[in-house]
Amino acid sequence: MAEELTSPNAAGARARALVPAVLFAVLLGVCGVTLYKIQHRGLDLHEIKSPLIGRPAPVFRLPSLADPTVMVSNEAFAGRPYLVNVWGTWCGECRAEHGVLLEIARRAELPLVGLDWRDERGIAGRYLATLGNPYSVVASDDDGRVAIDWGVYGAPETFLVGADGQIKHKHVGALSIDVWERDFVPHLKAGTAAVAAVAP
Template structure:
């Protein structure tokens, strides 16, 4: 009986050490999204270029698409923009832009200057849609399947190198989207 008095605390200690070691192996910048595997939050918002028209996430049912959260004031958005444009134009990826906490005139000017890869871009001036999607900052992207389920969240800019941040590389995202298209 006395030996059990030492075994239980030892087991608890070993379990805590194992949990801490597991946590140390994870990237602190990568917070897993609780939305992955769940239906994308429904929203309706004004289109950036045609404010009298509304866009709804439900308009995309039956299509695999990417929601790209961006802003004209975001330096990293500028870095990834060329890659998002290439995904849309060269690979036919359907990309919807969510202009986050931005002024419409600034956003329009930015797209005019750098090109517009979006089938539409909608305004989220107050950040309410971003909150529903768990956006921590910009840029972020969400890959949404034909059933309207979020299948992947991309935190930070999409990159062109599998070495930099492999889960954010164009090649991995294109392969993932193509798999979803085939389902």
């Protein structure tokens, strides 16, 4: 009698005892995958996904860093891909990525538009004179309004605007050549392929 009762129960109890172990294994798995992504795939848990991706790039008109009496606008670059790089001399990561920007400029795949965010003109001018200037044009966003329009929350941030005027990609944090080739270049290739298909 007791035998008959306990044997099916025992199997059920054993299966039930496994439930916490399985749940714990799943939890460990999720943690492991997330840690791997942080370490090797550049996952940033603080990154905010921009709602601007795939939407028209906001137009700005700001005084040029080189000459504040001259107004510069990203409209001047419409019709072809360009980069908008948000930086400031107060930002250490910007200095870290500066060499990469110079390399991208040297490859001359597209123009770089600098947005000098909440910076001091004199210092910014000297910074570019010393380290080299990768930008076709630099706009001074002294009060940070344009940065808000672009959903910027921490420099450096780099936007790729396509030939159609839409924001194709956004990178938060310092660029590296690896990131450039992995996340940006494919968009450029897709863009030229599309243009070639339209106008053979």
